[in-house]
Amino acid sequence: MATKITIHSPATVANMVCGFDVLGFAVHQPYDIMQLEFIDEPGIVIVNTDAYNLPTDPTQNVAGAALLALMEAYEQPVGFKMTIQKQIKPGSGVGSSAASSAGAVFAANVLLDHPFSKEDLVRFAMNGEKLASGVKHADNIAPCIYGGVTLIRSVFPLDIVKLTVPDLFVSIVHPQIEVRTADARSILKQQIQLKDAIKQWGNIAGLVAGLQQGDYDLIGRSLEDVLIEPTRSILIPAFEQVKQVSKQLGALGGGISGSGPSIFMLSTNEYTAKAVELAMGQIYAAIGLSYHTYVTTINTDGIQTIDLS
Amino acid sequence: MATKITIHSPATVANMVCGFDVLGFAVHQPYDIMQLEFIDEPGIVIVNTDAYNLPTDPTQNVAGAALLALMEAYEQPVGFKMTIQKQIKPGSGVGSSAASSAGAVFAANVLLDHPFSKEDLVRFAMNGEKLASGVKHADNIAPCIYGGVTLIRSVFPLDIVKLTVPDLFVSIVHPQIEVRTADARSILKQQIQLKDAIKQWGNIAGLVAGLQQGDYDLIGRSLEDVLIEPTRSILIPAFEQVKQVSKQLGALGGGISGSGPSIFMLSTNEYTAKAVELAMGQIYAAIGLSYHTYVTTINTDGIQTIDLS
Numbered sequence: 001m002a003t004k005i006t007i008h009s010p011a012t013v014a015n016m017v018c019g020f021d022v023l024g025f026a027v028h029q030p031y032d033i034m035q036l037e038f039i040d041e042p043g044i045v046i047v048n049t050d051a052y053n054l055p056t057d058p059t060q061n062v063a064g065a066a067l068l069a070l071m072e073a074y075e076q077p078v079g080f081k082m083t084i085q086k087q088i089k090p091g092s093g094v095g096s097s098a099a100s101s102a103g104a105v106f107a108a109n110v111l112l113d114h115p116f117s118k119e120d121l122v123r124f125a126m127n128g129e130k131l132a133s134g135v136k137h138a139d140n141i142a143p144c145i146y147g148g149v150t151l152i153r154s155v156f157p158l159d160i161v162k163l164t165v166p167d168l169f170v171s172i173v174h175p176q177i178e179v180r181t182a183d184a185r186s187i188l189k190q191q192i193q194l195k196d197a198i199k200q201w202g203n204i205a206g207l208v209a210g211l212q213q214g215d216y217d218l219i220g221r222s223l224e225d226v227l228i229e230p231t232r233s234i235l236i237p238a239f240e241q242v243k244q245v246s247k248q249l250g251a252l253g254g255g256i257s258g259s260g261p262s263i264f265m266l267s268t269n270e271y272t273a274k275a276v277e278l279a280m281g282q283i284y285a286a287i288g289l290s291y292h293t294y295v296t297t298i299n300t301d302g303i304q305t306i307d308l309s
Numbered sequence: 310m311a312t313k314i315t316i317h318s319p320a321t322v323a324n325m326v327c328g329f330d331v332l333g334f335a336v337h338q339p340y341d342i343m344q345l346e347f348i349d350e351p352g353i354v355i356v357n358t359d360a361y362n363l364p365t366d367p368t369q370n371v372a373g374a375a376l377l378a379l380m381e382a383y384e385q386p387v388g389f390k391m392t393i394q395k396q397i398k399p400g401s402g403v404g405s406s407a408a409s410s411a412g413a414v415f416a417a418n419v420l421l422d423h424p425f426s427k428e429d430l431v432r433f434a435m436n437g438e439k440l441a442s443g444v445k446h447a448d449n450i451a452p453c454i455y456g457g458v459t460l461i462r463s464v465f466p467l468d469i470v471k472l473t474v475p476d477l478f479v480s481i482v483h484p485q486i487e488v489r490t491a492d493a494r495s496i497l498k499q500q501i502q503l504k505d506a507i508k509q510w511g512n513i514a515g516l517v518a519g520l521q522q523g524d525y526d527l528i529g530r531s532l533e534d535v536l537i538e539p540t541r542s543i544l545i546p547a548f549e550q551v552k553q554v555s556k557q558l559g560a561l562g563g564g565i566s567g568s569g570p571s572i573f574m575l576s577t578n579e580y581t582a583k584a585v586e587l588a589m590g591q592i593y594a595a596i597g598l599s600y601h602t603y604v605t606t607i608n609t610d611g612i613q614t615i616d617l618s
Contacts (some may be wrong), residue, residue: 022434022511153510153515158424159530161518190503196538197506199463201513202331206462208514223469227503 002018004037005110006307009103010299011088012095014139014168014258016149017223018203018283022045024095024139025149027170029296032099033306034063035083036107044068051084051151062128066101069124070108074115080108089292092174093262098140103127106145119158121145130238133181140258143215147302149211168216168298169273171251173280174262176290187231199226216252218269223253225264235262238283245283270295313346314419315616317454319608320397321404322479323448323567325458326532327512333404333448333460336479338605341408342615344392345416350384359395375410378433379417383424389417394515399599401483402571406523407449410437415454415612429469430454442490449567455484456611457531458520475523477607478582480560482551482589483571485599488544493568497539508535525544525561525577532562545569548594554592579604 008031016023018077026276039045042059044067056063063084067147071078088096105124106275109116122145126136138158153159198216203222210218233239233256246254246265250272254265273295284291287303317340325332348354353367353376367373371391380387391413397405415434418425427431431454431565433557435445447467451459455471515531541567542548555563555574559581563574572589577581582604593600 003360011331018509018534019514022514042580055358121425149517150510151512151514153527159515161527164522188503192506194499196500197501197509197536198330199507201510202329203458203464204461205328205331205517206468206470206508209460209472209521210520213473218462222462227506250472252452261524274585 001113002111002307002308003105005305006033006035006037007107008304008306009099009104009145010302012098012140012143013181013264014095015228015256016146016207017225017229017255018149018200018207021139022144022152023149023204024143024221025165026143026147026168026267026299026302027296028299029106029294032086032088032103033085034100034103034107035113036104038111039079039081039171042079044079046153047061047081047083048220049083052090053095054084054090055268058069060101062097062132062133063104065131066125066128067104067108069127070105070116073124074121076111076136078112085201089298090176091178092297093179093256093260094174095144095258096141097128098125098144101125101139102144103303104128105115110305110308118145119156119160121159135185145302148298148300162188163208164212165298165300166216167210169267169270170296170298171246171265171267171273171276172257172262172294172296173277173284174292175284176259176292177237179260184232184235187235192227196226210243219266220252223255225255225273231257232256232260233279236263237289238287241283242280245279249275249279272305277282311420311617312421313344313436313613313618315342315344316406316412316416317341317613317615318343319453319611321407321449321452322573323404324537324565325516326534326562326564327509328460328514329534329537330446330448331461332458332513333452334454334474335608335611336605337608338603339359339396341396341412342394343409343412343416345420346390347420348388348390351388353388354390356390356392357395358392359401361395362521363393363395363399369440371406371441372409373415374440375437376413376417376436378436379414379425379508382429382433382592383421387421392588398483400487402488402565402567402569403481403483404449404453404567406437406441407434407453409418410434411453411613413437419614419617424450427454427468432467444494452611454611457609461516470568473521473524474607474609475520476577478576478579479603479607480576480582480585480589481553481571481603481604481605482593483568483585483601485569485601486546488569490568493541493544496544497537498540501536505535512577527581528575529561532564534564538564541565543570545572546598547596548572551589552591554588558584558588560585
């Protein structure tokens with residue numbers, strides 16, 4: 001019986017342009033490193049080994065809140081020491097809080113010998129998201145736990161579908177500005193035009209069909225958001241330029257990662273993805289804004305166990 | 310070189326519950342029988358061999374309007390005699406006008422030795438839909454021409470995707486009341502809630518994934534329409550009862566066919582589909598409304614050439 005586990009919990013990209021609140025995918029880079037081990041004293045001890053100075057009170061820490069939900073469902077008294085080395089910058093828009101929340105419950109489920117389903121783990125982890133943003137959303141949590149591209153068909157009741165996905169390279173740029181998820185939510189119009197919604201569900205249907213059929217052209221044509229992006233992109237400097245230049249360089253398409261400020265672009269090959277990454281950086285360098293870029297691929301496994309002892 | 314063609318042009322079900330204006334599928338029954346042959350005199354001569362007394366002036370007949378659009382694009386003078394034996398009742402909501410429009414241009418394209426693509430044919434046929442309902446929509450035309458379940462990702466520019474589809478049985482009831490497409494359109498709210506739209510695109514994404522993966526349960530869970538059905542179903546007597554009883558009998562789900570008044574239900578097997586058909590009939594018999602029912606399957610070929618000479 002293992003008493004200690006080390007995992008890599010990956011970054012995730014929510015929304016995927018036309019799939020606001022329902023689609024998300026996991027990537028290979030970056031990821032948080034988390035360690036969970038049993039301790040004698042019931043409860044949770046949190047140790048942060050990174051520079052982000054996140055709360056160590058379990059009720060105020062997203063990983064703690066998720067783990068508390070799991071422990072409540074487990075019903076027997078149990079104690080964990082959780083060591084978090086966060087490498088996904090909080091607030092960057094690539095699922096930093098989801099990686100912590102999902103990682104905590106994934107690791108505990110392994111140590112407890114799998115009493116819970118993946119769906120249960122998503123439910124527990126959503127408590128972390130609620131603490132982070134006020135909303136129990138699963139579009140980062142689900143791909144983190146299931147891997148690949150996931151569809152949250154419904155949150156109540158929870159219905160998660162893992163989609164087939166062809167090889168895709170992902171270029172991400174994180175301009176170093178702050179976009180609070182709550183702000184990005186509050187600027188959205190709550191009333192929309194039916195004709196715009198029809199375009200949006202035509203596109204999400206096209207994107208799902210394109211992913212399932214491995215049709216890159218269809219994926220590219222479907223990566224269009226007529227509803228959310230026009231409003232939210234205002235919060236992200238140079239957004240239109242990044243998108244336009246990336247497509248000129250051969251990217252299939254892309255958009256805001258989650259509620260931003262990171263922007264992602266999908267490409268069919270590494271060469272294009274690296275050219276896109278370079279151009280993204282040059283755009284922010286030119287306007288004098290700090291940024292961070294990387295190229296990665298879609299992570300079809302989600303959270304990975306690195307060591308179990 | 311053939312000079313005469315006979316085709317079967319099938320009925321189609323538009324919208325498919327959560328895919329308003331973008332999804333549609335073709336069925337094997339009923340179908341119109343159409344014959345097209347070259348005549349010496351340039352122009353179109355329409356002969357109706359059914360009891361519906363539809364216009365024979367090509368500019369006033371949906372098949373004529375579609376064929377005129379094709380002939381204009383063909384640019385060389387050509388003459389056709391078109392004989393239509395309509396078996397799909399006009400106004401029943403299973404694509405009667407689309408069968409005529411699509412059938413006419415499909416047949417002409419064969420006789421002219423295929424100068425046009427399927428996409429071109431959809432464009433020509435939409436002129437028939439415009440004459441019938443005032444709107445150039447393709448959600449009946451596309452499945453009629455492509456077969457199976459089709460997605461109209463976009464109308465301008467036209468982007469049609471044929472989806473993979475598992476075996477499905479279709480029960481249809483046509484209560485003999487009149488619902489004008491224009492009325493069914495005018496009662497729709499043009500402003501909708503973002504949260505409802507999110508549910509709808511979660512469902513259409515689930516439906517497309519379910520069809521592509523052959524996951525019957527997922528198809529059933531996704532056949533939910535929170536936006537259009539609550540308004541339109543008011544025009545169809547006993548709609549809720551038909552839906553509820555069909556599901557109790559084991560149907561995966563279903564809803565209004567196009568803008569109604571026909572209602573369709575999908576089942577995984579013929580036994581269930583026939584039980585659903587029987588129950589549909591009993592419901593309308595009990596309220597004293599004339600009706601017509603049938604059980605059919607999804608037609609993955611679309612329009613079929615029966616004779617070419």
